[in-house]
Amino acid sequence: MNREEAVKLLKKHVKTDRVLRHSYAVEAAMIAYAKKFGEDEQRWGLLGxxxxxxxxxxxxxxxxxxxxxxxxxxxxxxxIDSVLSHGVNVDVPRDSKERQCLHAVDEMASFIIAVALMRPTKFEGLKAKSVKKKMKDKAFAKAVNREELISSMEALGVEFADHVSTIVQGLKEHEELLRQQGYSLLH
Ligand SMILES: [Fe+2]
Ligand SMILES: [Fe+2]
Structure with a gap:
């Protein structure tokens, strides 16, 4: 399956912009990590x-x-098992890099977009410090479980600043691609 087919399939089942944007965000972060780890970008992107x-x-x-x-x-x-593995009450263990990565970027990618939307320069110059500050702000994106953001990142074995910069870079690059297709993560 290529990306175009995957987007078509996704849009068949996902109609709200919120879920669509989240899907693109996790895709972006997964591609960034696939690059970083030397993994299959196509597969990791589709997984996201x-x-x-x-x-x-x-x-x-x-x-x-x-x-x-x-x-x-x-x-x-x-x-398909890797998709299942990101669930809360699922029996599929997060026993591979792609599964650990999916879990670690799932909420974080969207959290970072929420932070970027508050900034005039959006993704540009967005540092871990700003993300950490918003994580401490309990009123901001309060549905997001902060402990899980951290524990999933630790399970992946990456440091906070590194994690944020990998995801920001991925989102930035993906934003360019999406804009060419008439879409934006930042709206
Ligand atoms: Fe989910
Ligand atoms: Fe998700």
Missing amino acids: LLHDIDFEKYPDDHPNHAPELLQGTGLDDGF
């Missing part, structure tokens, strides 16, 4: 793009319905 594919249809039982939406698309079982 499709990880919440069943969220709108099954918000209370997500991501358990992802397999049925991804079946017959040529994606392998390991990929």
